[in-house]
Amino acid sequence: MSAVALQMVCVAGLLGLAVMAIALSRSQTATAVIYGATLALSAIALTGALRSLLGGSTDATTLTLPVGLPWLGAHFRLDALASFFLIVVNLGGASASLYGLGYGHHDPAPHRVLPFFPAFLAGMNLVVLADDAFSYLLCWEFMSLASWALVMAHHREPGNAKAGYVYLVMASFGTLALLLAFGLLAGPAGDYGFTAIRAAQHAPYSATLVLILMLLGAGSKAGLVPLHVWLPLAHPAAPSHVSALMSGVMTKVAIYGFIRVMFDLLGQPTWPASAVVLFLGSITAVMGILYAMMEKDLKRLLAYSTIENIGIVFVSLGLAMAFQANGMKLAAALAFTAALLHVLNHSFFKSLLFFGAGAVLTATGERDMDKLGGLIHRMPFTSFAVLVGCVAISALPPFNGFVSEWLIFQAVLQSPELTQWALKIMVPAVGAMLALAAALAAACFVKAYGVTFLGRARGPAAKTAGEVDRFSLTAMFILAALCLLAGILPGLAIDALAPVATQIVGSRMPAQASQPWLSIVPIAESRSSYNGLLVMVFIAATASLAVYFIHRFASRALRRGPAWGCGFSDATPAAQYSGVSFAQPIRRVFGTLVFHARDHVTMPPPGDIRPARLRIELHDLVWSGMYAPIADAVGFLSTRLNHLQFLTIRRYLSLVFATLVTLLLVLAIWS
Amino acid sequence: MQMQSLAFDVSHTLAGGLVLISLMMLYQDRLYSLLNVFALHALVLSLSVAWQAFIQDAPHLYVTAFIALVFKAIIIPVALHRIVKQLGIHRDIESAVGIGPTMLAGMGLVALSLVLMLRVTSDADPLAREDLAFALSVVLLGLLVMVTRRNAVSQVVGFMSLENGLVLAATGAKGMPLVVEISVAFSILIAFIVIGIFLFRIRERFDSVDVSALDDFRGERR
Numbered sequence: 060m061s062a063v064a065l066q067m068v069c070v071a072g073l074l075g076l077a078v079m080a081i082a083l084s085r086s087q088t089a090t091a092v093i094y095g096a097t098l099a100l101s102a103i104a105l106t107g108a109l110r111s112l113l114g115g116s117t118d119a120t121t122l123t124l125p126v127g128l129p130w131l132g133a134h135f136r137l138d139a140l141a142s143f144f145l146i147v148v149n150l151g152g153a154s155a156s157l158y159g160l161g162y163g164h165h166d167p168a169p170h171r172v173l174p175f176f177p178a179f180l181a182g183m184n185l186v187v188l189a190d191d192a193f194s195y196l197l198c199w200e201f202m203s204l205a206s207w208a209l210v211m212a213h214h215r216e217p218g219n220a221k222a223g224y225v226y227l228v229m230a231s232f233g234t235l236a237l238l239l240a241f242g243l244l245a246g247p248a249g250d251y252g253f254t255a256i257r258a259a260q261h262a263p264y265s266a267t268l269v270l271i272l273m274l275l276g277a278g279s280k281a282g283l284v285p286l287h288v289w290l291p292l293a294h295p296a297a298p299s300h301v302s303a304l305m306s307g308v309m310t311k312v313a314i315y316g317f318i319r320v321m322f323d324l325l326g327q328p329t330w331p332a333s334a335v336v337l338f339l340g341s342i343t344a345v346m347g348i349l350y351a352m353m354e355k356d357l358k359r360l361l362a363y364s365t366i367e368n369i370g371i372v373f374v375s376l377g378l379a380m381a382f383q384a385n386g387m388k389l390a391a392a393l394a395f396t397a398a399l400l401h402v403l404n405h406s407f408f409k410s411l412l413f414f415g416a417g418a419v420l421t422a423t424g425e426r427d428m429d430k431l432g433g434l435i436h437r438m439p440f441t442s443f444a445v446l447v448g449c450v451a452i453s454a455l456p457p458f459n460g461f462v463s464e465w466l467i468f469q470a471v472l473q474s475p476e477l478t479q480w481a482l483k484i485m486v487p488a489v490g491a492m493l494a495l496a497a498a499l500a501a502a503c504f505v506k507a508y509g510v511t512f513l514g515r516a517r518g519p520a521a522k523t524a525g526e527v528d529r530f531s532l533t534a535m536f537i538l539a540a541l542c543l544l545a546g547i548l549p550g551l552a553i554d555a556l557a558p559v560a561t562q563i564v565g566s567r568m569p570a571q572a573s574q575p576w577l578s579i580v581p582i583a584e585s586r587s588s589y590n591g592l593l594v595m596v597f598i599a600a601t602a603s604l605a606v607y608f609i610h611r612f613a614s615r616a617l618r619r620g621p622a623w624g625c626g627f628s629d630a631t632p633a634a635q636y637s638g639v640s641f642a643q644p645i646r647r648v649f650g651t652l653v654f655h656a657r658d659h660v661t662m663p664p665p666g667d668i669r670p671a672r673l674r675i676e677l678h679d680l681v682w683s684g685m686y687a688p689i690a691d692a693v694g695f696l697s698t699r700l701n702h703l704q705f706l707t708i709r710r711y712l713s714l715v716f717a718t719l720v721t722l723l724l725v726l727a728i729w730s
Numbered sequence: 731m732q733m734q735s736l737a738f739d740v741s742h743t744l745a746g747g748l749v750l751i752s753l754m755m756l757y758q759d760r761l762y763s764l765l766n767v768f769a770l771h772a773l774v775l776s777l778s779v780a781w782q783a784f785i786q787d788a789p790h791l792y793v794t795a796f797i798a799l800v801f802k803a804i805i806i807p808v809a810l811h812r813i814v815k816q817l818g819i820h821r822d823i824e825s826a827v828g829i830g831p832t833m834l835a836g837m838g839l840v841a842l843s844l845v846l847m848l849r850v851t852s853d854a855d856p857l858a859r860e861d862l863a864f865a866l867s868v869v870l871l872g873l874l875v876m877v878t879r880r881n882a883v884s885q886v887v888g889f890m891s892l893e894n895g896l897v898l899a900a901t902g903a904k905g906m907p908l909v910v911e912i913s914v915a916f917s918i919l920i921a922f923i924v925i926g927i928f929l930f931r932i933r934e935r936f937d938s939v940d941v942s943a944l945d946d947f948r949g950e951r952r
Contacts, residue, residue, distance in 0.1 A: 712873075723842055727842060
């Protein structure tokens with residue numbers, strides 16, 4: 060059986076499972092059966108994808124099914140790029156299934172989740188495998204609808220219905236943009252196979268339009284600012300393991316679509332296109348993390364952080380486009396590999412963090428960080444896994460987040476060799492934005508971890524929480540181990556990505572396996588190198604030395620005394636540093652510009668014993684400046700057109716007739 | 731060559747006759763006369779189809795011609811006559827738009843379809859070209875009848891004449907399989923039955939087959 064056929068069998072199995080789940084879903088064992096089966100199928104698909112990526116065979120395998128458009132059929136193809144994204148999809152799918160084995164038991168309405176979960180996985184696999192525009196769009200829409208159903212799984216909870224509505228509108232809009240993009244790519248001849256599109260020459264104006272449409276279509280799914288508004292609504296609304304899939308994997312499928320079209324199908328990119336991508340990516344990175352900083356809902360914070368990471372990936376892709384437009388093969392391979400590595404890493408730690416948020420949600424029923432706190436005592440294992448995720452996403456060595464962001468900065472440092480002055484000036488600025496985003500991300504996750512897990516419990520739910528089940532913990536610990544592994548052995552990952560870079564940008568990074576001590580050297584040893592293993596050994600050694608010295612030489616006398624409470628000896632837990640207070644300095648600096656933030660203090664007059672109140676006013680300028688006017692315009696037009704629904708039959712006939720005659724007239728005049 | 735020219739002339743005449751009769755329908759203000767003109771329309775159509783069968787040497791078209799003759803020229807007009815009599819609306823004069831503007835619009839439509847069809851089919855067989863141009867005129871005129879009438883019965887007639895235009899187009903092109911024509915004929919028959927039943931239902935409810943009664947019932951503007 061060829062590699063692509065194996066993947067298709069897994070997809071067929073997932074689809075069959077979705078149908079089976081409808082019949083099974085009311086029974087007691089359904090959760091275990093369905094998640095167990097998705098785990099097995101994802102694991103098989105993951106193995107197949109790993110084999111085809113690491114097996115060294117560079118030629119793609121194809122498969123044509125006699126479904127879809129009658130004269131076209133449905134084409135599927137497994138090449139290096141698709142293999143890589145299949146690994147991301149199925150690794151996420153497998154870990155989410157494992158997590159679901161435990162988490163699914165707490166689901167109040169499993170019959171709303173179980174049928175759509177395998178269907179969603181199948182949809183994502185199919186998008187990556189599709190090899191013609193029709194199948195691609197069909198699978199894309201299938202994926203969107205399945206995830207929409209999952210977002211609406213708990214539709215009675217407040218806000219979820221709105222989230223589903225906004226998501227549906229944005230997904231349809233994105234698909235429309237993709238449809239137009241593929242229409243332009245296929246050209247007037249209308250050959251929708253990717254092979255034909257790849258071979259065709261594309262006029263510059265159509266390439267520009269395709270870039271804009273792809274940024275709208277794939278960008279809205281990935282969460283590029285300003286098309287991100289649905290993401291922080293929809294991702295947290297789904298059950299946590301589905302949130303992990305949507306944030307960690309579905310956004311990557313959107314990136315896959317962008318890479319497939321912009322790098323593979325469209326041919327040589329131009330430098331203005333790369334400037335657009337760089338600009339949007341850096342704005343997305345900074346805006347996403349600023350939004351996350353202001354958030355106090357744990358899952359929404361994670362969703363906003365996804366936006367930031369998507370921005371980082373797009374910056375890296377923009378760099379790859381810029382280098383490729385200038386014929387700098389090695390730098391392009393570096394930037395492209397960094398983008399892919401960040402895609403992989405983000406899927407690790409974002410899934411891990413969403414699992415952690417799900418565990419907190421199961422244990423306490425609470426998503427608001429300012430009602431949690433002190434969970435490290437109640438849930439030590441979850442806390443440890445989430446800590447690993449937080450460190451990794453904050454890009455601290457020796458974890459994986461550092462490696463990919465370091466590689467991206469290495470690519471930024473190649474910018475002086477670009478020929479266009481605009482890019483020469485722009486790329487360092489983008490690098491500065493990235494650095495800002497990385498620093499803010501660290502602050503954001505210090506806040507998320509500190510407020511949720513450290514300190515004292517702020518509410519009864521956090522006080523009585525207990526550790527979660529073993530399946531969830533296993534899933535989290537596997538991902539945490541992967542974060543560490545990818546952080547200390549990045550050379551292996553970079554070498555594994557070489558076939559993808561060769562396929563897409565035509566060159567690869569230098570082989571890292573031959574480097575001594577598992578170092579990675581992106582360009583040349585004289586310029587820069589990094590060794591995750593050494594860094595980890597150093598950190599471990601210094602930390603244990605410090606502990607040793609402290610315990611050895613410090614006084615061992617244990618003294619217990621009352622903590623100094625600044626005069627308020629019995630402060631309530633609510634008086635602790637909260638998420639909002641943690642974010643206050645950053646809100647002061649950026650908030651007035653980005654959110655039009657205002658602090659209002661209501662001070663009671665002297666002698667009044669009412670407490671003073673601090674009210675914070677934040678505005679989402681993207682929503683009020685862009686979406687609200689569009690919604691108003693649509694509402695206005697629909698009110699205006701409403702009377703068309705109440706015409707007489709003869710009027711309707713006349714309208715049809717007039718349209719027909721007008722169209723014929725147009726044809727008669729212009730043909 | 732002689733035969734070719736004769737074949738062309740005759741089919742041209744018949745198709746042109748069909749357009750002429752469609753125009754005649756536009757100014758009939760009594761239902762009986764409208765039905766008679768429609769029967770004539772169907773008769774000319776069946777002649778035209780039979781002639782196509784003869785010159786294309788396609789015996790199955792005779793079946794189509796026969797169907798057109800029996801159903802459209804005889805059964806449907808007779809049945810509609812009976813309906814009109816039962817409903818007692820044979821004295822009604824009805825048309826939403828005056829005859830003058832309707833005729834002008836009809837002529838405009840014929841001109842439009844000729845200009846359009848002759849231009850876009852410049853490299854087709856001349857016989858099929860003319861046929862298609864006339865067929866499009868008949869379709870558009872049928873729509874015009876439907877739009878300008880208020881009475882449900884005359885809207886049915888407009889619909890049937892529109893369908894005649896489709897049959898004309900289908901038989902003018904060589905190689906149209908019989909299945910298509912038969913299915914078209916049957917769908918029209920079923921539509922006729924459904925509309926006939928519907929007419930009586932409207933009548934039962936509103937004591938009129940003027941569709942404006944429906945609009946009043948729906949509480950809508952006109």
